[in-house]
Amino acid sequence: AQSVTQLDSQVPVFEEAPVELRCNYSSSVSVYLFWYVQYPNQGLQLLLKYLSGSTLVKGINGFEAEFNKSQTSFHLRKPSVHISDTAEYFCAVSGTGANNLFFGTGTRLTVIP
Amino acid sequence: DAGITQSPRHKVTETGTPVTLRCHQTENHRYMYWYRQDPGHGLRLIHYSYGVKDTDKGEVSDGYSVSRSKTEDFLLTLESATSSQTSVYFCAISEDRPTYEQYFGPGTRLTVT
Numbered sequence: 001a002q003s004v005t006q007l008d009s010q011v012p013v014f015e016e017a018p019v020e021l022r023c024n025y026s027s028s029v030s031v032y033l034f035w036y037v038q039y040p041n042q043g044l045q046l047l048l049k050y051l052s053g054s055t056l057v058k059g060i061n062g063f064e065a066e067f068n069k070s071q072t073s074f075h076l077r078k079p080s081v082h083i084s085d086t087a088e089y090f091c092a093v094s095g096t097g098a099n100n101l102f103f104g105t106g107t108r109l110t111v112i113p
Numbered sequence: 114d115a116g117i118t119q120s121p122r123h124k125v126t127e128t129g130t131p132v133t134l135r136c137h138q139t140e141n142h143r144y145m146y147w148y149r150q151d152p153g154h155g156l157r158l159i160h161y162s163y164g165v166k167d168t169d170k171g172e173v174s175d176g177y178s179v180s181r182s183k184t185e186d187f188l189l190t191l192e193s194a195t196s197s198q199t200s201v202y203f204c205a206i207s208e209d210r211p212t213y214e215q216y217f218g219p220g221t222r223l224t225v226t
Contacts (some may be wrong), residue, residue: 004155006155034214036217041220042219042220043117043203043217043218043219043220044156044203044205044217045217046214046215046216049214090155090156100158100161100171101156101158101215103155103156103157104155105153105154105155106155
């Protein structure tokens, strides 16, 4: 079975500062990894995904994440945040060949003007 | 945006009453999912479907049933609603590919009084 841990429930950061949202997973099989963003009163939108190949994955809105197999991590980064990045971010894992996504509990990013 | 609609978007109901939530897709995707979102828990899978009349249980299926009589519709039923089922419910869809990337609907906010 897979599981996901998002270590920070809330992350405040000033506008134009860099940010890192942490995600660790546990799995006994190869995995696919995802980051989703949820803006207030909306559904989840895919930011980026790791399936295979390059461990550095680039997504929408300037976000990127790095897959680290030895540390079982998939941290999300952005070099300079905007007010519009204020949202909740979810990390998710899926075992290859499986059709279930397991989600972390989410990290609420608040960008301070 | 993936063509996924959920109805109703908001509902208030009393304990003990039956409730049915509808998810409708226009993408002709094989897989459909129902999640609930609660603070501190992220998203948890209730049930999913891998084809017409083919469904399976997820992590938190007790008290819920589902049906899929057409590719485009996936219904979630609470036979006798309880206050613990107050939540935001999301429908998701995915293609029949190894990545199983999921696309989410806008959600239904259900309050059981």
